Amino acid sequence: MKKKYVKIMFLSLSLLTISTTATYAVQPEDDKKENEALQTSTEEHLPLLTINGTNASSSFIVNSEALLGKEITITAPNGFTVTPTVIAANSGKQKVKVTLNSTKRLTEGKIILRSGDIRSYIKVKGFGTALPVKDIAASPVYKKGNDTEFTKAFTPNSKGYTIEFKIKTDDSEKNFYPYFVNEKGYGFKAYITSNEIGLFNAYKKEINNPATNGKAGGKGKFYNNDGQAHVYRFAITPDNRAFIYRDGIPVDSVRIIDYAPQPNFAEKVGKPVENLLKNPNFEGEFDVNPETKLVSRVEGWDVVIGDRWNSEQQILPEEIDNNQDLDNHVFEIRPYKWAAGWSDGILMQVVDVVPNESYTLSALLKGGIAKKEGKLTGKMIIEEVQDPEKKVITEIASDNWETYSMDYTTSAECNQIRVSFTVGRGGWGNDIGAVRVDNAKLTGTSRTYSPKFGFIDNTADVEYFTIDESGAYAPAQPKITINIED
Known part of the structure; x- marks a missing residue:
């Protein structure tokens, strides 16, 4: 079902040389292939608005004429918001501000302008801001233990939060099950074994190792049975996205709303x-x-x-x-x-x-x-x-x-x-x-839910487990630099 409309007017000629609505209006519908080709062509020639940076904004001007009293509604695609959301018909040039809310590297969509049966569109593309880097290991909330369970309350804020832990799962008997949940019930439980990393849903979602996944001869496996303790991080952004890292390397990003609530999440x-x-x-x-x-x-x-x-x-x-x-x-x-x-x-x-x-x-x-x-x-x-x-x-x-x-x-x-x-x-x-x-x-x-994080059914060696409630942060990423000297 469609979202609630945000009302807006036709695009001005500075953005669209030919009104897409007028183009649709003059086309007959007696040839489906021609109509499909026209739609594809029209989509390709829609004006494009680009926004660089999460929470950054850009704007465009719209105008309308001869509308039959129907206010113009604007629907923003996922990851964006628009202001205003409603514009009166035939009210002259109006500025519309578009804000990128998504933290994804790239977010694309189409803003819909509608007044009755009249529609116009503008494509929008947003490039998210990279997460700031921060070391959060200095003040662990849990340190050096083999407890089966650990739970701690926290207070999510508008900038997100970051969970990190260093554990050893170097044989098949050692497993670690960290989790977190916010006040809306959004969160997930993960699993880390000697050779797997993944998230629980109706079934398990295994995360592949990007260092070898999809490469010739690669298996996409993690080898946690190497006798070493590894550092894992979940950076949770304000748009409910989790960026997952292992030893400083980004391995996946997911929407936390997608994952089934675990039996221990709900309270009252x-x-x-x-x-x-x-x-x-x-x-x-x-x-x-x-x-x-x-x-x-x-x-x-x-x-x-x-x-x-x-x-x-x-x-x-x-x-x-x-x-x-x-x-x-x-x-x-x-x-x-x-x-x-x-x-x-x-x-x-x-x-x-x-x-x-x-x-x-x-x-x-x-x-x-x-x-x-x-x-x-x-x-x-x-x-x-x-x-x-x-x-x-x-x-x-x-x-x-x-x-x-x-x-x-x-x-x-x-x-x-x-x-x-x-x-x-x-x-x-x-x-x-x-x-x-x-x-x-x-x-x-x-x-109802109260924000909390921790781990359950633990058999791994835990060096530390911590949270930074001030925002979503990336770890320092390891790299190898090569310089060729003449």
Whole structure:
């Protein structure tokens, strides 16, 4: 579902020599290929606004004329904000400020300007600022121990925070499980073994060693069984992104909102909330595998099967109504057609809940029908994480958009449920249609969180464990410099 609009006017001629709206208006729709070619050409020739630096801003001027009284709304893409968000129609030249909020190295998107059926666009590209370097090892909060568990409260601030630890996991019996969670329940639990680094979700997400991953002959493995203690750092930025380092080398960056809350994250019973799901309308960030061109991660959700030979997943534009127009996005999951899959295609999200409470799940759904067999394969599911046998399922029974809804009361032992949208596994020449999802909503009583960090179930040797609450910092990065002398 589309984000709330930020209202704005047409681009001035200084940014766009031909109004994109006027171009669309004069094109007939009797040739799909010509229309697709025109759209691609128009996208390529949109004006581009570039912003250098996180929290930096740039601006552009917009103008409008002959609008029929409809105010202009502006929608900023993920990672950016715009000011103002609403401009009155036909009000002359107006300046719009665009701010880059993302800490990613590169963030790209398209600002949408809409007044009724009239639309204009401007591309925006932002280059994030590198994290400042800081040594935080001098004042550890935990030092030289083999305790099984350690927990400490902290206070996140607007500049982020940094967690660092030095541990030895040099044999198969030594494992380390650090974690952190903020006041919104965002965070993750990691695992570090003698030969792996990764994060927990519905399943484990292994992190590959960038020094050898993807290189000829490389395995992408970490060799923590080398008898040495290694230093690990999580730098958490204000936009809820974690930059992960090992011995000063950046090894991964992730959105912490993507990861399932761990059973020890939630604390107290909260209050009734209209929607407990993260990114319920699929207008958040998503990642695309550059090789397969398929979506590999969706903000707030877990794409459980990431192999195209089983199922393919996309975030696609689809107009549903006047509000959810052609700039609206939906999630699609499609079974592979030319081989038998090993699993249903699954999109899921884990939610902390209260025992013996009622919850209502609804979503706008369509597809998943195997027409030759007359079989419904698409499903909407609630199941308890502690006992997956306790669940309720609704089948998707239409190729047209329909709103489906179901209720579920948690058991006395239930602290987490798993919300899933699935499509049946494929087979040779199958005709199972793709399942599409939008407007997901889970209503019920929430749980509350207090920011904390620490480790559990530890069998590693811990030299130190610490946090810097003043901001997100990178470590000094090791390097080898070569000079060739004449």
